[in-house]
Amino acid sequence: MQPFEFLRARDASQAIGAAARSSTAQQGAEVRFVAGGTTLLDLMKLDVEHPRQVIDINHLPLDKVEALPDGGLKIGALVRNSDLAHHALVQRDHAVLSQALLAGASAQLRNMATTGGNLLQRTRCVYFRDTHSACNKRAPGSGCSAIDGFNRTLAILGTSSHCIATNPSDMNVALTALEATVVIRGTQGERSVPIGEFFVLPGDTPERETVMMPGDLITHVTLPALPKGARSFYLKLRDRASYEFALASAAVVLATEDGTIRHARVAMGGVGTVPWRSPEAERALVGKPPDAATFAAAASAALANARAQSANGFKIELAKRCLTHALTTAATA
Numbered sequence: 001m002q003p004f005e006f007l008r009a010r011d012a013s014q015a016i017g018a019a020a021r022s023s024t025a026q027q028g029a030e031v032r033f034v035a036g037g038t039t040l041l042d043l044m045k046l047d048v049e050h051p052r053q054v055i056d057i058n059h060l061p062l063d064k065v066e067a068l069p070d071g072g073l074k075i076g077a078l079v080r081n082s083d084l085a086h087h088a089l090v091q092r093d094h095a096v097l098s099q100a101l102l103a104g105a106s107a108q109l110r111n112m113a114t115t116g117g118n119l120l121q122r123t124r125c126v127y128f129r130d131t132h133s134a135c136n137k138r139a140p141g142s143g144c145s146a147i148d149g150f151n152r153t154l155a156i157l158g159t160s161s162h163c164i165a166t167n168p169s170d171m172n173v174a175l176t177a178l179e180a181t182v183v184i185r186g187t188q189g190e191r192s193v194p195i196g197e198f199f200v201l202p203g204d205t206p207e208r209e210t211v212m213m214p215g216d217l218i219t220h221v222t223l224p225a226l227p228k229g230a231r232s233f234y235l236k237l238r239d240r241a242s243y244e245f246a247l248a249s250a251a252v253v254l255a256t257e258d259g260t261i262r263h264a265r266v267a268m269g270g271v272g273t274v275p276w277r278s279p280e281a282e283r284a285l286v287g288k289p290p291d292a293a294t295f296a297a298a299a300s301a302a303l304a305n306a307r308a309q310s311a312n313g314f315k316i317e318l319a320k321r322c323l324t325h326a327l328t329t330a331a332t333a
């Protein structure tokens with residue numbers, strides 16, 4: 001690990017002002033906030049990240065989950081993943097979020113990991129973490145070792161010829177299905193970014209993963225209320241039952257009335273370069289009966305544009321089955 005200066009932020013303005021001195025908030029940022037540290041410190045030890053200044057934001061008052069007047073939720077950026085997963089309002093009104101969080105990492109990691117840090121966790125592509133390998137995300141222009149290499153766990157949707165890495169988060173998939181908004185405070189004040197616009201596809205700049213700018217501090221995330229009677233569910237398929245990232249996952253929200261699906265939100269994990277919302281699947285669901293034929297059609301629509309790499313073609317069928325099962329469970333729970 002390279003030497004760095006450590007600063008404990010007294011307040012948000014001080015943290016933002018210090019971080020704004022970084023030339024970027026993306027890969028290679030010279031200033032980084034640290035929350036739980038479970039992503040950042042690993043990457044610093046591996047020399048994948050080498051900030052010259054690390055700003056501890058743990059003392060900022062961003063650790064509350066609050067009910068909003070319209071039935072939605074406001075989740076502070078420093079709320080720990082375990083506290084959020086076990087929060088009574090989340091379990092009652094946004095079960096898919098609780099399920100996704102509990103499917104991630106381990107109990108010890110969830111006790112440290114925060115909402116803001118989880119949003120910004122980095123890919124688990126092995127070449128990204130190996131500084132001896134070419135990787136456009138870590139070292140722009142160096143090439144992509146995964147395209148002709150070990151790509152079994154990598155993406156089949158949203159890829160480019162420069163990067164095929166997946167967004168690894170479970171929480172982000174649930175937040176996408178719940179249509180969360182990320183609230184960011186930066187040098188120009190506060191802005192609200194719908195989660196569908198927060199992450200950016202790799203294209204020819206895979207080192208840029210989000211719309212975050214130097215100085216930007218995520219302060220909280222808001223969730224709208226779900227329609228009356230909506231049910232949600234998260235299913236994660238992986239190589240082993242715990243402490244493992246998704247090969248395919250699905251977060252779904254369904255509301256049915258008089259035997260017809262009136263509202264559907266579908267997001268998938270483990271398959272996309274960003275948390276993958278599927279408007280195609282949603283269109284295939286709304287107005288149809290909640291039965292096996294509808295769910296199979298939605299799963300086919302969701303994966304219609306999937307593009308397999310040499311070793312991850314199995315994910316197409318796996319993701320279809322994952323989504324079908326999640327929809328069936330949400331409809332019958």
Ligand SMILES: Cc1cc2nc3c(=O)[nH]c(=O)nc-3n(C[C@H](O)[C@H](O)[C@H](O)COP(=O)(O)OP(=O)(O)OC[C@H]3O[C@@H](n4cnc5c(N)ncnc54)[C@H](O)[C@@H]3O)c2cc1C
Pocket residue numbers: 032033034035036037038039040041042057077078081103104105106109112113114115116117118119120121168169170171216217218219243244245246
């Ligand atoms: C062994 C292991 C297994 C794991 N398994 C899973 C899994 O199965 N599923 C899953 O989803 N995740 C998994 N994770 C990832 C884990 O969920 C993340 O590491 C964690 O959520 C990151 O949160 P943190 O608070 O520790 O982030 P940190 O490491 O503190 O920060 C991560 C990044 O976010 C930035 N940041 C943090 N907070 C803010 C803020 N408020 N505003 C702006 N920038 C901010 C930091 O500067 C840094 O760049 C695993 C991690 C490990 C180590």
Ligand code: SF4
Pocket residue numbers: 123125126127128134135136137138143144145146147154162163164165206
């Ligand atoms: S897939 Fe992306 S993260 Fe992995 S080696 Fe290629 S450029 Fe790097």
